[in-house]
Amino acid sequence: MSGKTTSEQVFQGIGVSPGVARGQILVYRIAEEAIPHYDITPEQVSQEIARFEQALITTRQQLHELQQKISSGIGSDASSSILDVHVSITEDPALIEPVITRLEQEKKNVEFIFNEITRKYIHTLQELPDEFLRERAVDVQDVTRRILQNLLGHTHRGLTSVPPGTIVVAYDLAPSDTSSLDREHVAGFATDVGSHTSHTAIMARSMNIPAVVGLHDASQRVHDGQPAILDGYSGTLIVEPSEQTLYIYGQLQVKRHSLEERLAALRDLPAETLDGHRVHLSGNIELLQDIEGLKHVGAEGIGLFRTEYLFLNRRDFPSEEEQYEQYVSAVRAMKPHPVIIRTIDLGGDKFHSDEVTPPEINPFLGFRGIRVCLAHVEMFKTQLRAILRAGAEGNAKLMYPMISGVAEVVQANRIVEEVMADLRRDGVPFAENIDIGAMIEVPSAALTAEMIATEVDFFSIGSNDLVQYTMAVDRVNERVANLAEPAHPAILRLLRNCVEAAHNNNIWIGVCGEVAGQPLYTPLLIGMGVDELSMGTANLPRVKEVIRRMKLEEAQELAAAALHAIHARDVVAMLKALIQRIDPDLLSS
Ligand code: PEP
Ligand code: MG
Numbered sequence: 263m264s265g266k267t268t269s270e271q272v273f274q275g276i277g278v279s280p281g282v283a284r285g286q287i288l289v290y291r292i293a294e295e296a297i298p299h300y301d302i303t304p305e306q307v308s309q310e311i312a313r314f315e316q317a318l319i320t321t322r323q324q325l326h327e328l329q330q331k332i333s334s335g336i337g338s339d340a341s342s343s344i345l346d347v348h349v350s351i352t353e354d355p356a357l358i359e360p361v362i363t364r365l366e367q368e369k370k371n372v373e374f375i376f377n378e379i380t381r382k383y384i385h386t387l388q389e390l391p392d393e394f395l396r397e398r399a400v401d402v403q404d405v406t407r408r409i410l411q412n413l414l415g416h417t418h419r420g421l422t423s424v425p426p427g428t429i430v431v432a433y434d435l436a437p438s439d440t441s442s443l444d445r446e447h448v449a450g451f452a453t454d455v456g457s458h459t460s461h462t463a464i465m466a467r468s469m470n471i472p473a474v475v476g477l478h479d480a481s482q483r484v485h486d487g488q489p490a491i492l493d494g495y496s497g498t499l500i501v502e503p504s505e506q507t508l509y510i511y512g513q514l515q516v517k518r519h520s521l522e523e524r525l526a527a528l529r530d531l532p533a534e535t536l537d538g539h540r541v542h543l544s545g546n547i548e549l550l551q552d553i554e555g556l557k558h559v560g561a562e563g564i565g566l567f568r569t570e571y572l573f574l575n576r577r578d579f580p581s582e583e584e585q586y587e588q589y590v591s592a593v594r595a596m597k598p599h600p601v602i603i604r605t606i607d608l609g610g611d612k613f614h615s616d617e618v619t620p621p622e623i624n625p626f627l628g629f630r631g632i633r634v635c636l637a638h639v640e641m642f643k644t645q646l647r648a649i650l651r652a653g654a655e656g657n658a659k660l661m662y663p664m665i666s667g668v669a670e671v672v673q674a675n676r677i678v679e680e681v682m683a684d685l686r687r688d689g690v691p692f693a694e695n696i697d698i699g700a701m702i703e704v705p706s707a708a709l710t711a712e713m714i715a716t717e718v719d720f721f722s723i724g725s726n727d728l729v730q731y732t733m734a735v736d737r738v739n740e741r742v743a744n745l746a747e748p749a750h751p752a753i754l755r756l757l758r759n760c761v762e763a764a765h766n767n768n769i770w771i772g773v774c775g776e777v778a779g780q781p782l783y784t785p786l787l788i789g790m791g792v793d794e795l796s797m798g799t800a801n802l803p804r805v806k807e808v809i810r811r812m813k814l815e816e817a818q819e820l821a822a823a824a825l826h827a828i829h830a831r832d833v834v835a836m837l838k839a840l841i842q843r844i845d846p847d848l849l850s851s
Pocket of ligand 1: 566568607703723724725726727728774775776
């Protein structure tokens, strides 16, 4: 093979789906179709239109078949709803009508005209500042490529059949590639672009396949057949691993495996410290299929259901019924444990449409979270109805994101009361006494927590945003990521203020940002008085292990010392020393 290297190459990206894959690389490149270009006679126009319509029909059929395959095989709602978006693209007048018009005007073959129109359309989407719309370009590209292939009579080359142990490396993977890939044989996938919110990341997590995104130009620098290790924990792709790396990974694998086995035994044991202090451990979900895994690790509820995922990748709003089905499924699945349903947190880096979340220069400081809901009251009310109704079937709680002060909570609560009055009037069963919580993730809310505490039943700290807004560190900018310090003195002071405000008002306080799932920070959070931690499935057993091996008393001592520390690194050093003593395996694997 040309360009074969003997030395190891390491590519660093972002680990978006945990696990380690070992196998051989398959570079997945999408070949540019050679598009024929010729003139047609006026009589041939109707023939070309018919060809185009047939290609659209065939494409829809293929997508429906794919959807059926998914629902019978993989059972991934995420894949299925993305394919719904794909079907809708095949019906999009913005793509279809100009083709017909230009066919009639220019009298060229339909592939040529279609390719011209879609390329411009995709280019426009790619240039938009809005991340959601840019990601939409991937969907349009994926579907239009399929339509073109059908026009040209080519079969769609997918990843449906690959050799066992394949690590797919690509610039990006289109949703129809990931949803149709050979799950038996694909060991992992790695892409040059992407973020935590990109389709690839969502799909990887829902399929439980190790994945790394944001590898820059890796797909240009590797070759088919090269042996590789893909580490979805650390976000690395190691190509042609040396004997030494293989040995280290082998050891790490054995260690991880025995740690996982040891931690699996904790599943039904309480998250209780050695001196008898009970902590509530729950999970974060984006999609319903995340629930199975959470139950498997013994989560005592859902501490954060990011409902905005139901609103992404579509033009319309999910109806009350559609939302109800989602929420009630979660509530039933977790019964009797609580499910905290967060009202949509659109804006920031998650967008729906220009009407709801218009492009902005500073979206993280703009129209986001509760601000959007308070401005689109009907949309908000539809969601509230669905949540309140789902609450009648189990233990649902309601939570507002991006609260910046008590006035927003009062306003939102008033809308909840109006919705309750409507439901009562209509005789629809709902949760009359639903608990309502505020996310504390904006510094102004953290500083006025004692005012907000009088209006809600619980707090949940959104540490991802609280750190971003307090320290002026954009949470999606990898260049400043090292400045985001959850143990910074400023964050600890805000946290202390929130805990005191909550407990003085007899309400509980949780943390649902990433830090809640980092075992290193568990003693700090518990020592500071946090009552609940909510995190992704993979980390829950580790956090439980820390809780079960420490004393509340020592965590409180550590927290008191942390509040005197000048540097976050000093707090981290104290935490490492504690974890090193109670379970060193947690630091090394
Ligand atoms: C957070 O900000 O910490 C949080 C949990 O919410 P999200 O990550 O969805 O903004
Ligand atoms: Mg947040």
